[in-house]
Amino acid sequence: MSEKRTEIGQLGEFGLIDKLSEGFSNTNSETALGIGDDAALIDSGDHYTVLSTDMLLEGIHFDLSFMPLQHLGYKAVAVNVSDIAAMNAVPKQITVSLGLSNRFSVEAVEELYKGVRAACDSFKVDLVGGDTTSSGSGLVISVTAVGVADKSLISKRSGAQIDDVICVTGDLGGAYMGLQVLEREKQVFMANPNMTPQLEKYDYIVQRQLRPEARMDIIHELKDLKVVPSAMIDVSDGLASELFHISKQSQVGMKIYEDKLPIDKQTYDTGYELNIDATTATLNGGEDYELLFTVSKADMEKLKKHPDIHFIGYVQEQSAGNIMITKGEREVALQAQGWNHFNN
Amino acid sequence: MSEKRTEIGQLGEFGLIDKLSEGFSNTNSETALGIGDDAALIDSGDHYTVLSTDMLLEGIHFDLSFMPLQHLGYKAVAVNVSDIAAMNAVPKQITVSLGLSNRFSVEAVEELYKGVRAACDSFKVDLVGGDTTSSGSGLVISVTAVGVADKSLISKRSGAQIDDVICVTGDLGGAYMGLQVLEREKQVFMANPNMTPQLEKYDYIVQRQLRPEARMDIIHELKDLKVVPSAMIDVSDGLASELFHISKQSQVGMKIYEDKLPIDKQTYDTGYELNIDATTATLNGGEDYELLFTVSKADMEKLKKHPDIHFIGYVQEQSAGNIMITKGEREVALQAQGWNHFNN
Numbered sequence: 001m002s003e004k005r006t007e008i009g010q011l012g013e014f015g016l017i018d019k020l021s022e023g024f025s026n027t028n029s030e031t032a033l034g035i036g037d038d039a040a041l042i043d044s045g046d047h048y049t050v051l052s053t054d055m056l057l058e059g060i061h062f063d064l065s066f067m068p069l070q071h072l073g074y075k076a077v078a079v080n081v082s083d084i085a086a087m088n089a090v091p092k093q094i095t096v097s098l099g100l101s102n103r104f105s106v107e108a109v110e111e112l113y114k115g116v117r118a119a120c121d122s123f124k125v126d127l128v129g130g131d132t133t134s135s136g137s138g139l140v141i142s143v144t145a146v147g148v149a150d151k152s153l154i155s156k157r158s159g160a161q162i163d164d165v166i167c168v169t170g171d172l173g174g175a176y177m178g179l180q181v182l183e184r185e186k187q188v189f190m191a192n193p194n195m196t197p198q199l200e201k202y203d204y205i206v207q208r209q210l211r212p213e214a215r216m217d218i219i220h221e222l223k224d225l226k227v228v229p230s231a232m233i234d235v236s237d238g239l240a241s242e243l244f245h246i247s248k249q250s251q252v253g254m255k256i257y258e259d260k261l262p263i264d265k266q267t268y269d270t271g272y273e274l275n276i277d278a279t280t281a282t283l284n285g286g287e288d289y290e291l292l293f294t295v296s297k298a299d300m301e302k303l304k305k306h307p308d309i310h311f312i313g314y315v316q317e318q319s320a321g322n323i324m325i326t327k328g329e330r331e332v333a334l335q336a337q338g339w340n341h342f343n344n
Numbered sequence: 345m346s347e348k349r350t351e352i353g354q355l356g357e358f359g360l361i362d363k364l365s366e367g368f369s370n371t372n373s374e375t376a377l378g379i380g381d382d383a384a385l386i387d388s389g390d391h392y393t394v395l396s397t398d399m400l401l402e403g404i405h406f407d408l409s410f411m412p413l414q415h416l417g418y419k420a421v422a423v424n425v426s427d428i429a430a431m432n433a434v435p436k437q438i439t440v441s442l443g444l445s446n447r448f449s450v451e452a453v454e455e456l457y458k459g460v461r462a463a464c465d466s467f468k469v470d471l472v473g474g475d476t477t478s479s480g481s482g483l484v485i486s487v488t489a490v491g492v493a494d495k496s497l498i499s500k501r502s503g504a505q506i507d508d509v510i511c512v513t514g515d516l517g518g519a520y521m522g523l524q525v526l527e528r529e530k531q532v533f534m535a536n537p538n539m540t541p542q543l544e545k546y547d548y549i550v551q552r553q554l555r556p557e558a559r560m561d562i563i564h565e566l567k568d569l570k571v572v573p574s575a576m577i578d579v580s581d582g583l584a585s586e587l588f589h590i591s592k593q594s595q596v597g598m599k600i601y602e603d604k605l606p607i608d609k610q611t612y613d614t615g616y617e618l619n620i621d622a623t624t625a626t627l628n629g630g631e632d633y634e635l636l637f638t639v640s641k642a643d644m645e646k647l648k649k650h651p652d653i654h655f656i657g658y659v660q661e662q663s664a665g666n667i668m669i670t671k672g673e674r675e676v677a678l679q680a681q682g683w684n685h686f687n688n
Contacts, residue, residue, distance in 0.1 A: 006450035013476055016450065020457050026470040028436045030492065033472075040472035042437060042490065044388040053473060053488055055441040059480040092372045093386060097399040097486055106350035106360065113364050126370040128377075128384035129397060132357055136403040142441055142486035144397055146386060148374065 036249070037157050038086035038233055039147070048154060050091075050147040052083035058138035066182045069108055071210045072141070073115025074122075079236065080145035081123045081214035082289045086234040087156070088219060089149035093128045094120070097142040099135035112141075123216055153223070155232035155293065160250035164230050164294040164315040169218050169308055171262040172239055173278050176285025177270045178202065178209030184274070204266045212289040218309070219291075225302045229293035240283040242292045243322055244336035250294075253320040254334070256313035258327050283324075284337045380593070381501050382430035382577055383491070392498060394435075394491040396427035402482035410526045413452055415554045416485070417459025418466075423580065424489035425467045425558035426633045430578040431500070432563060433493035437472045438464070441486040443479035456485075467560055497567070499576035499637065504594035508574050508638040508659040513562050513652055515606040516583055517622050520629025521614045522546065522553030528618070548610045556633040562653070563635075569646045573637035584627040586636045587666055588680035594638075597664040598678070600657035602671050627668075628681045 008016055021035045032048060033041035039052035056062060056076055064072070077094055084091040096116055100109065120127055125145070185197040199206055214234075222229065231250055233242045239261075243254045263278050271278040294315055295303065303309050322334040352360055365379045376392060377385035383396035400406060400420055408416070421438055428435040440460055444453065464471055469489070529541040543550055558578075566573065575594055577586045583605075587598045607622050615622040638659055639647065647653050666678040 004451055007446070008444060008448065008450055008453070008478070009446075011450060016453065016476055017474075019450065020453065020476075021471075023457070023461055024464065024471045026472070027468060028470050030436050031470040031472055034470060035473055040437065040439070042393070042472075044393060045390060047389075049386070049388060049393050049490075051437065051439065051473065051488075051490060053439045053441055053475055053486070055443055055475045055477060055484065055486055057443050057477060057479050057484070060443075060478055092374050093384065093395065095384070095395065095397045095488065097397055099399055099401050099404075099484065100352060102351070102353075104352065106352055106355060106363065107348055109352070109360065109364065113367070117367055120368065124371060126372050126375040126378060127365075127368045128370070128375060128386075129379055129395065130361075131397055131399045132360055132364075133399060133401060134352070134404055135401050137481050140399065140401070140443065140484050140486075142397070142399055142484075144395075144439065144488040146393075146395060 033156065038083040039089070041087070041154065048089070048149045048151055050084050050087050050089040050149055051144070052080055053142065053144040054080050054083070055140065055142040057140050063186070064139070065186055067210060069111040070115035073112040074119045074211055076141045076143050077116055077119035077123065077125070078212050078214045079289060080143045081125065081216065082234040082236070084145050084147035085214050085216055085219050086232050086291060087147070087149060088153050088222065088229060088232060089147040090219065091123055091125045091145050091147040093126050093146040095129040095144045096127060097131040099133055099140035101135045101137050101139065104139065123214060153228055155229040157231055157233050157246050158249040160231035160246050160252050160294040160315045161296070162252055162315050162317060164296055165300040165311050166254060166256060166292070166294055166313040166315060167303065167309050168235070168239070168262060168290055168292050168312055169215050170288065170290040171264045171267065172235065172288050172290060173263050173281035173285050174205040174208035174267045175212060175287035176281045177267045177276065178205035178207070180274055180276060181206060181270060182209060202266065202270060204264060205270060209287065212287065214289060215291050221306070227295060227299045227302050229295055232291060232293035235288045235290045235292055236286055238284040238286040238337065239292065240334045241336050243334060246292070246294065247322050251318050253316040253318050254313065254322045255316050255320070255325070257325045260310065260312040262310040283334065377500065382427040383433070385431070385498065392433070392493045392495055394428050394431050394433040394493055395488070396424055397486065397488040398424050398427070399484065399486040401484050407530070408483070409530055411554060413455040414459035417456040418463045418555055420485045420487050421460055421463035421467065422556050422558045423633060424487045425469065425560065426578040426580070428489050428491035429558050429560055429563050430576050430635060431493060432497050432566065432573060432576060433491040434563065435467055435469045435489050435491040437470050437490040439473040439488045440471060441475040443477055443484035445479045445481050445483070448483065467558060497572055499573040501575055501577050501590050502593040504575035504590050504596050504638040504659045505640070506596055506659050506661060508640055509644040509655050510598060510600060510638055510657040510659060511647065511653050512579070512583070512606060512634055512636050512656055513559050514632065514634040515608045515611065516579065516632050516634060517607050517625035517629050518549040518552035518611045519556060519631035520625045521611045521620065522549035522551070524618055524620060525550060525614060526553060546610065546614060548608060549614060553631065556631065558633060559635050565650070571639060571643045571646050573639055576635060576637035579632045579634045579636055580630055582628040582630040582681065583636065584678045585680050587678060590638065591666050595662050597660040597662050598657065598666045599660050599664070599669070601669045604654065604656040606654040627678070
């Protein structure tokens with residue numbers, strides 16, 4: 001073992017992945033796309049097999065004091081399906097591996113699997129395997145999702161072209177704001193266990209946090225509209241971080257407009273109450289699991305009437321950087337903060 | 345949440361998996377084989393895509409006080425490749441997800457990845473993705489392996505036929521015996537940190553535990569010899585447990601001979617020293633990652649000269665049960681003990 005000690009937080013998740021990937025190269029002709037996108041692509045002859053995996057750990061990614069096990073099971077599947085969606089692919093199978101401390105009973109695991117099953121039904125995927133083992137402390141869930149895609153329909157992060165329109169689905173910032181509410185109610189409850197959490201007025205954003213949806217509906221609609229995004233990614237770490245991923249891999253700059261960001265009224269109102277700027281929550285909060293993608297101006301015309309696809313800016317020259325035009329018409333440089341579990 | 349509380353240990357890993365699988369059915373035509381074998385099969389047109397996943401947790405599956413991180417990285421890949429091999433398939437890609445507590449430095453993770461890379465080179469697989477996140481305590485590794493197989497070459501657990509010959513590769517019981525030595529040396533070291541572990545005379549069995557190989561060499565040789573096993577499984581939980589899996593899924597009985605079990609001299613000698621029966625270690629120890637398979641008597645002829653494939657018994661009527669003829673020519677019923685992490 002080397003004597004030098006570098007903390008992982010110094011590199012961050014993406015820096016660590018870059019460093020670890022350095023020594024690897026692909027040797028099999030079937031490997032069409034490796035590390036660095038939402039999912040890997042495997043050449044299966046007339047189509048791609050699409051592969052993605054995510055690990056969720058108790059105390060890092062979820063807090064069981066306010067996350068019902070059923071929702072957790074649903075979310076663990078949804079976030080992986082979302083990665084398959086982000087390649088413009090259709091999910092088909094998942095595996096679910098669980099590490100369980102002796103705190104968890106069979107009944108608790110059955111609750112979790114109710115959520116897994118609901119997600120399998122909702123996203124039309126088959127549970128085909130996994131691993132179940134004990135854990136020294138807490139709950140670990142690792143999900144792998146497998147999908148299929150026509151070779152002509154794949155959207156990578158690397159295909160954005162200058163003058164393409166930047167699109168985002170649904171609304172953003174809500175999942176982060178929902179988490180802030182849940183954390184606050186947890187503190188209140190811990191201080192006084194007789195208090196009942198007051199969550200009614202936060203129902204939408206709490207659901208955004210606890211039971212996110214993968215936007216497979218959008219993938220099917222894009223196909224019906226014959227639109228193939230030039231680049232696509234899902235919003236897991238915050239809009240800014242995802243814009244930087246497309247920017248870096250497509251070697252372009254991104255220009256977005258603050259007044260075009262789709263933010264729900266409940267997200268705004270709660271932000272006002274909690275003194276959290278809704279735009280900051282949108283840019284840096286993450287966990288919305290909406291789709292961020294770029295399309296040509298011709299394709300934009302086909303999407304204009306879609307009620308849930310929003311045009312938030314344009315792809316520009318790489319040298320022009322990644323910027324946001326604020327509501328006050330100032331130009332600010334975006335920061336690729338995202339969500340760094342190693343520093344939080 | 346239900347008021348009833350059933351401990352997971354009451355069901356065991358396989359009981360839990362059976363219970364959790366109950367509510368699931370496959371809806372996609374591409375899903376050719378789901379839960380219940382070494383790996384799942386996905387119909388990719390002219391071939392199967394083969395999918396397997398395993399999760400390893402610190403303190404449950406490995407002890408870093410005697411497991412070097414490089415070996416751990418190698419082993420995490422090898423055990424998944426072994427599951428692909430057990431379908432008579434060829435591995436092509438892996439994903440590796442890590443959960444890391446702040447005890448681990450970047451340099452430590454690089455050590456681990458040296459082992460992952462060595463395994464990728466050894467088994468000719470490409471690392472195509474994964475997830476890296478922080479963990480509240482300890483190290484978690486989740487690996488998913490993807491392979492390909494000709495449809496005509498697949499070996500499931502369910503194909504064993506009466507009168508088939510039961511074969512096993514390599515030697516068994518060594519990995520378990522190696523673990524006992526490592527545990528003993530750890531106790532000695534903890535009692536007196538000035539003691540240097542004496543492992544030279546246990547080199548083979550210690551390596552069996554710390555750096556197991558997946559038997560891809562056997563898979564390639566079977567293909568060259570034009571032998572397709574009627575059923576196959578890898579020996580991860582102990583020979584008895586694996587025999588029961590084939591027995592259950594093929595609806596047959598298994599008859600093995602104790603004097604035919606391939607056990608290395610070092611495993612015997614160490615068993616004598618530690619007062620552990622080598623046959624018991626073979627039947628119930630696990631982690632040897634050898635291949636257990638059945639072949640027709642005609643195919644057996646083709647394997648007779650293979651130095652590393654051993655014939656240990658015969659497939660019999662289901663009603664005759666799963667039995668072993670001891671060296672003393674007694675007939676004993678096998679117990680499907682395997683390795684239950686929830687009770688150990």
